[in-house]
Structure formats: C-alpha cells, structure tokens
Amino acid sequence: MQSGMYVSLSGQRALDKRLTTIADNMANVNTVGFRSTEVKFDDIIARTGNDMNAKVAFVSQGNDYLNTQSGEMQETGNPLDVAVKGDAWMSLQTPAGQVLTRDGRFSLTTTGELVSVRGYPVMDIGGGTIQLNPNGGEASISRNGTVFQDGKQIAQIGLFTADVSKGYLRYDNSGVKTTQTPQPVVDDGTVGVMQGYVEQSNVNGISQMTQLIQVSRAFESISNSMSQSETNMSEALKTLGGSK
Numbered sequence: 448m449q450s451g452m453y454v455s456l457s458g459q460r461a462l463d464k465r466l467t468t469i470a471d472n473m474a475n476v477n478t479v480g481f482r483s484t485e486v487k488f489d490d491i492i493a494r495t496g497n498d499m500n501a502k503v504a505f506v507s508q509g510n511d512y513l514n515t516q517s518g519e520m521q522e523t524g525n526p527l528d529v530a531v532k533g534d535a536w537m538s539l540q541t542p543a544g545q546v547l548t549r550d551g552r553f554s555l556t557t558t559g560e561l562v563s564v565r566g567y568p569v570m571d572i573g574g575g576t577i578q579l580n581p582n583g584g585e586a587s588i589s590r591n592g593t594v595f596q597d598g599k600q601i602a603q604i605g606l607f608t609a610d611v612s613k614g615y616l617r618y619d620n621s622g623v624k625t626t627q628t629p630q631p632v633v634d635d636g637t638v639g640v641m642q643g644y645v646e647q648s649n650v651n652g653i654s655q656m657t658q659l660i661q662v663s664r665a666f667e668s669i670s671n672s673m674s675q676s677e678t679n680m681s682e683a684l685k686t687l688g689g690s691k
Contacts, residue, residue: 465486465662466659466663468485468486469658472484472650472655473652475620475621476652477647477648478550478620478621479549479550479551480518480548480549480550480621480648481518481549481620481650482513482514482515482621483514483648483649483650483651483655484511484513484514485512485514486510486511486512487510512611512612513611513615514649515611516649517646517649518646518647518649518650520532520641520644520645520646520647521644521645521646522643522644523644523645525643526588526642526643527553527555528552528553528644528645529551529588529604529640529641529642529644529645530549530644530646531549531606531638531640531646532639532640532641533637533639534637535606535608535632535638536548536606536607536608536623536629537569537570537605537606537640538569538570538574538605538607539563539567539568540567540568540569541618541619543618544624545574545624545629546567546618546619546622546623547607547623547624547625547629548622548623550563550564550621550645551640551644551645551646552564555579555581556581557581559578559580559581560577560579561576561577561578561579561594561602561604569605571602572603574605577594577601577602578602579594579596580596580597583596583597584596584597586601587642590639590640590641591603591606591639591640592604592639592640605631606632606638606640607629607631607632608632609623609627609628609629610625613625613626614626614627
C-alpha cells in the first residue's frame with residue numbers, strides 16, 4: 448500500500464513539472480522567436496525494499512527538450528527585421544556569452560551597431576559585431592545573411608547550428624545558451640534568412656490548453672486515489688487494532 452502512495456507521489460511531482468512547463472509555454476505564446484519546451488516522461492522500474500523480486504513502476508520527473516519546429520513567419524516591412532528559415536539560429540553577444548536566438552527584431556544604435564530588441568550586439572559569421580553607417584541608406588539583406596548598404600557589402604549575419612538535445616539554458620525567453628559550442632552554418636541551400644519578416648512563437652495555444660486540462664484531470668485523479676488509499680489504510684489499522 449505504501450508503494451502505491453509512493454507511485455502516486457511520483458506521479459504528482461511529474462505532473463507538477465508538466466504544469467510548470469505548460470504555464471511557461473502559454474506565457475510565451477506571443478513571444479517572437481520562442482521555442483516551446485516539452486517534457487518526455489518515462490516509467491522508472493524500482494525494486495521495493497521488502498521484496499527484491501517485486502517491481503513497482505515509478506514515474507520519472509521527465510526530461511525537458513526544446514521543440515525545434517519553426518513558428519509562422521510574419522511580414523513586418525522593417526528592413527532590419529530578419530527571420531531564419533531552416534535549422535539554424537542567429538547569435539547575440541550577451542553578458543552570459545554567445546546566445547542563440549530566432550528573434551530577429553533588430554535595430555541600429557546611434558553609432559550604427561546592429562543590435563537585438565534587448566540591445567545585444569548581433570554577431571556576424573566570424574563572431575564579431577556588425578557595424579553599419581547610421582546615416583547611410585537602407586540596408587539590404589540577402590538570403591545568406593549578407594548585409595549591403597549604399598551598394599557595398601558590409602557584413603554577413605551569422606547563422607549557427609547547435610545540438611540543443613545535448614543541453615541548453617533559456618536566456619531572455621527566446622534566447623538559448625547551449626552546452627555545445629555553436630558552429631557556423633555551411634550554406635547548403637536549406638538554411639537562410641528573410642528580410643522584413645519575424646518568426647512567431649511556435650507555441651500552439653490550443654494544444655497547450657488541451658494538455659493543461661489533461662494534466663489537471665490526471666492530478667485530480669491521483670489526489671482522489673491517494674485520499675482513498677489513506678482512508679483504506681486508516682480503516683485497516685482500526686480493524687487490526689480492534690482484533691487484538
């Protein structure tokens with residue numbers, strides 16, 4: 448009976464983690480370039496202390512993984528807005544180091560440096576910053592990220608790849624800091640940028656609401672089961688006490 452309680456508790460902890468993940472996803476349903484977090488759950492087979500041959504299925508806390516499916520592309524008409532097509536990221540120079548992002552809402556500082564919506568410098572293909580003439584003409588950005596201004600090639604917006612399955616941390620919602628060093632993209636025709644567009648969050652609000660309802664019902668079911676188990680245990684103890 449105690450094993451049943453432990454299984455229920457492990458299930459509640461796993462569901463609580465899923466609720467936290469869903470809440471974070473829902474909070475970023477309108478965050479440009481946001482990639483949702485999903486949780487994969489597995490049963491852990493643990494031996495009971497009294498019988499080493501008996502097995503009880505405990506629920507793991509689950510492993511987080513980043514949903515790398517692209518969000519919808521929205522045209523903005525802003526020549527400095529950039530959306531990435533394909534499996535790649537742009538890169539920002541932040542106080543925490545190199546951070547990958549799909550949020551391409553860029554602008555120029557008064558000195559002409561290309562920066563993100565939060566003011567972080569956008570990195571070029573070599574890891575340096577991108578400097579334009581703040582008093583020059585409108586910038587033009589080609590599919591491979593090359594930036595032109597006043598008919599001259601200025602720089603190339605860096606596109607990078609990284610295996611997020613090896614580990615990552617969130618940075619400013621849509622940013623991702625990976626445990627592996629990001630590598631420049633080799634142009635094979637499948638990856639590029641779109642000038643004048645931004646990528647919307649890939650969070651599916653309807654799907655997240657459906658999952659929220661399912662998790663809430665599962666949590667309630669486990670709570671009811673635990674209450675019933677406690678009642679049964681209490682009645683069993685009373686019966687045993689009365690039989691003496």
